[in-house]
Amino acid sequence: MNQEITPTPSPATDPKTYTIIIYILMTLGLFTGVFGLVAVIMAYIKKEDFKGTVYYDHMVYLIKTFWAGLAAAIVGIILMIILIGWIIFIAAYIWFIYRITLGFINLLDGKPVSTTSWF
Structure with a gap:
């Protein structure tokens, strides 16, 4: 009497749940x-797995947001010497x-995000 047990998918393997976790991180x-560093690493790891889905755009969007945000923060910190850095x-x-x-709102609505827009 061998019964085959079908594994229950874990929430971490669900693309939407995985993407929500990255947004939270x-x-x-x-x-x-x-x-933020953990989130961008997770996005890089899963990006190709999500190719052809709405979640792929979210991964690209999150990666772009992380690197642009980090670059702007570094420039802002450097320019704090002349006080304009706080504004940046x-x-x-x-x-x-x-x-x-x-x-995150687009993700919850099941919509893609623009991977080319800065806003």
């Missing part, structure tokens, strides 16, 4: 950069929050 990255740093922070929020 990216949001936590606003407070501690380690979470705060603008980058707001831009990052906007991108994460927009992407």
